[in-house]
Amino acid sequence: MDFKQCPLKYRFRAIDRIPEPPSRRAVRGTVVHAVLEDLYGLPAAERLPERADALVPAAWARVRDGQPEVAGLITDQQLDPFLHEVRTLVRRYYRLEDPTRFDPESCEVRVETELEDGAPLRGFVDRIDIAPTGALRIVDYKTGRVPGPDYETTALFQLKFYALMMLRTRGLVPAQLRLIYLADEQILTYTPDERELLRFERTLSALWAAILEAGRTGVFPPNTSRLCSYCDYKPLCPAFGGTPPPYPGWPTSGRRQDTPSAETASE
Numbered sequence: 001m002d003f004k005q006c007p008l009k010y011r012f013r014a015i016d017r018i019p020e021p022p023s024r025r026a027v028r029g030t031v032v033h034a035v036l037e038d039l040y041g042l043p044a045a046e047r048l049p050e051r052a053d054a055l056v057p058a059a060w061a062r063v064r065d066g067q068p069e070v071a072g073l074i075t076d077q078q079l080d081p082f083l084h085e086v087r088t089l090v091r092r093y094y095r096l097e098d099p100t101r102f103d104p105e106s107c108e109v110r111v112e113t114e115l116e117d118g119a120p121l122r123g124f125v126d127r128i129d130i131a132p133t134g135a136l137r138i139v140d141y142k143t144g145r146v147p148g149p150d151y152e153t154t155a156l157f158q159l160k161f162y163a164l165m166m167l168r169t170r171g172l173v174p175a176q177l178r179l180i181y182l183a184d185e186q187i188l189t190y191t192p193d194e195r196e197l198l199r200f201e202r203t204l205s206a207l208w209a210a211i212l213e214a215g216r217t218g219v220f221p222p223n224t225s226r227l228c229s230y231c232d233y234k235p236l237c238p239a240f241g242g243t244p245p246p247y248p249g250w251p252t253s254g255r256r257q258d259t260p261s262a263e264t265a266s267e
Contacts, residue, residue: 011220012233020232022070029143031086034059037107047099052090056083089182105130113168119208135175138162145183160200163192215250
């Protein structure tokens, strides 16, 4: 998805691997995800709102300890308002789903596969549900708001990406994919079709071919848009007077985890 939005951003993230400073919003989203993961680790009858509230401090501590760079982002004076925001988002979740009524198959799962042309796909799935009938549902939590007119190129791309990975790793077309937007308490659903997913697979293969060509030539042009205002790489971007570091070349270690991919991530 980064390459579609901006090839240069993809290079900085996937090839140069230049770290991005954590943002308060992103850290809040990570803590909310941690709380919901912990919530579904409890027996169904215990997944009550007050129990979810009690899980917040431990989830924050785990995120803070796992990412020491975020500790300076939330000061002691800011901690209580920050945790209040986390609790507010978690409470809104209860107005969209009742976690006491079902048990997910898994939460926070990293899924990896390769297409026939060698295109690597990697991503984290927030939750996988399996119905008694065997029907599969993919759920992704979003702590932001429902996207606007660019829904087709952002949220829908991500949903199709997850659906294709399930098709290739499990041989199943998910019965439903669900995006849960906590900020404005909305759910977007998508019912994939196998023929549509096969067309999408060809789109990803073409995208991977473009990535490989850019990797060979070292040409990753910037693509300016309104998203540039939020990009941490803006000081390095030639479109804004910056100078990228020397191109390090395409990774050649052969290790899968070191190879750039058409990866998608959730907020």
